[in-house]
Amino acid sequence: MPFEIRAIEPDEIGDLLLADQRAFGSPPSLAERERSWTEAELSRTRAAFDGGEAVGVSRNYSFQLTLPGGHAIPAAAVSWVGVQPTYRRRGVLTQLMGALHDDAREHGEPVAMLTASESSIYGRFGYGVAAWRVGVSADAARITFRSDTSAGHIRLVLRDEAEKRLPAIYEALRLSRAGLVTRPDYWWPSVFWDQLGGADKAFFTAIHTNTAGVDDGYVAYDISGSWHNGIPDRRATVWDLVTADDEARAALWRYVFGLDLVDTVVAVHVPIDDPLRHLVTDGRRIRIDYVNDGLWLAPLDPAQLLAARGYTVEGRLVIETAAPDGTVTRVELDGGPAGATCGSTTREPDITCTSATLGACAIGGNRWSELAQAGLVDARDRATLVRADTMFMTTPAPALLTSF
Numbered sequence: 001m002p003f004e005i006r007a008i009e010p011d012e013i014g015d016l017l018l019a020d021q022r023a024f025g026s027p028p029s030l031a032e033r034e035r036s037w038t039e040a041e042l043s044r045t046r047a048a049f050d051g052g053e054a055v056g057v058s059r060n061y062s063f064q065l066t067l068p069g070g071h072a073i074p075a076a077a078v079s080w081v082g083v084q085p086t087y088r089r090r091g092v093l094t095q096l097m098g099a100l101h102d103d104a105r106e107h108g109e110p111v112a113m114l115t116a117s118e119s120s121i122y123g124r125f126g127y128g129v130a131a132w133r134v135g136v137s138a139d140a141a142r143i144t145f146r147s148d149t150s151a152g153h154i155r156l157v158l159r160d161e162a163e164k165r166l167p168a169i170y171e172a173l174r175l176s177r178a179g180l181v182t183r184p185d186y187w188w189p190s191v192f193w194d195q196l197g198g199a200d201k202a203f204f205t206a207i208h209t210n211t212a213g214v215d216d217g218y219v220a221y222d223i224s225g226s227w228h229n230g231i232p233d234r235r236a237t238v239w240d241l242v243t244a245d246d247e248a249r250a251a252l253w254r255y256v257f258g259l260d261l262v263d264t265v266v267a268v269h270v271p272i273d274d275p276l277r278h279l280v281t282d283g284r285r286i287r288i289d290y291v292n293d294g295l296w297l298a299p300l301d302p303a304q305l306l307a308a309r310g311y312t313v314e315g316r317l318v319i320e321t322a323a324p325d326g327t328v329t330r331v332e333l334d335g336g337p338a339g340a341t342c343g344s345t346t347r348e349p350d351i352t353c354t355s356a357t358l359g360a361c362a363i364g365g366n367r368w369s370e371l372a373q374a375g376l377v378d379a380r381d382r383a384t385l386v387r388a389d390t391m392f393m394t395t396p397a398p399a400l401l402t403s404f
């Protein structure tokens with residue numbers, strides 16, 4: 001039986017928080033902290049109701065997604081997906097995803113995107129992993145940097161100053177790498193300061209300033225752990241290292257590895273092409289703990305999405321995709337570094353795949369040839385795959401640095 005699906009009203013925020021808390025099994029205190037992320041864009045929430053009770057919740061936020069070539073497009077940032085344990089496996093999520101995608105289309109967003117708490121769910125709804133997220137760790141005592149070339153300086157700042165400076169530093173980076181997304185004003189208080197930071201954590205923000213006096217990078221980290229028999233067993237966890245500048249990046253890495261009374265440095269959200277391993281004398285000491293799904297993309301309008309990005313080399317491709325509801329879209333792409341055109345065609349396809357696989361390849365985070373080896377792409381021939389790979393790959397590698 002279909003559930004009533006509608007947006008949450010301002011006086012129903014308590015129901016939204018309760019459903020979310022029950023779905024994720026979180027303590028109630030989490031629901032009571034910073035509210036900016038909760039209260040933003042309520043009209044884009046979609047909740048499932050049964051007899052007046054919100055039994056499943058979800059929402060879109062209005063973000064921008066950076067594509068190869070440095071263009072950003074409107075993208076629906078899907079979040080808060082949760083169904084109360086007593087209503088699972090009755091199709092609530094399926095209904096919610098349909099409503100979210102309808103809402104995204106109404107807002108003119110050619111793509112929906114998300115980060116997944118559970119990675120096995122979203123392929124069926126047309127999402128592919130478009131950018132990978134690497135987790136690294138290292139024993140600080142084993143790490144020596146090859147050189148110290150930074151002439152800039154680093155200063156620790158309190159929240160007041162960080163609130164003024166960090167968003168601008170992130171914004172300066174945002175268009176420089178595919179996969180990066182906007183961080184709206186309502187993102188910072190709840191997600192950065194509350195979820196990443198948190199009043200009960202030893203959470204620090206340090207800004208790098210270059211020789212021209214420009215703040216060009218920052219690192220946000222916390223320190224956790226304890227002492228055993230007088231010896232510190234403590235780790236620094238890097239949550240957010242943001243800079244578009246190579247020198248600042250090297251300086252910020254050196255800074256966290258140089259922290260006293262810390263024996264392990266852990267970093268999450270590291271781009272797959274981060275130079276850390278090359279900055280140190282013994283790259284093997286930088287352990288790769290995981291390579292996880294970071295950004296998931298569902299193309300809702302393949303032609304619009306493909307036309308909006310730049311391509312590494314000039315080329316033409318006819319791509320046919322099948323969406324989860326069976327809709328087949330065949331488009332002809334004519335793209336290059338300066339831009340692209342893309343529209344429907346009746347020509348024979350060069351590449352055939354699902355819309356989820358297109359999501360995986362759309363911003364260059366995976367090679368078409370790699371997915372073809374997995375049986376996820378049918379291509380005319382090997383040369384077609386090489387052409388597609390060469391067109392779609394991008395530098396720097398796509399990455400997502402933002403939780404949402």
Ligand SMILES: CC(C)(COP(=O)(O)OP(=O)(O)OC[C@H]1O[C@@H](n2cnc3c(N)ncnc32)[C@H](O)[C@@H]1OP(=O)(O)O)[C@@H](O)C(=O)NCCC(=O)NCCS
Binds near residue numbers: 024093095116121
């Ligand atoms: C994950 C969750 C949202 C699924 O909601 P739901 O209403 O039970 O999902 P549906 O009944 O619409 O199921 C849709 C399909 O996804 C599958 N599915 C649902 N949850 C799944 C899971 N955790 N792992 C694998 N498959 C899952 C279902 O089996 C079903 O497959 P089918 O169409 O082949 O039968 C819900 O279980 C939940 O809230 N979990 C905890 C919070 C969470 O993980 N949220 C996701 C955050 S990214």
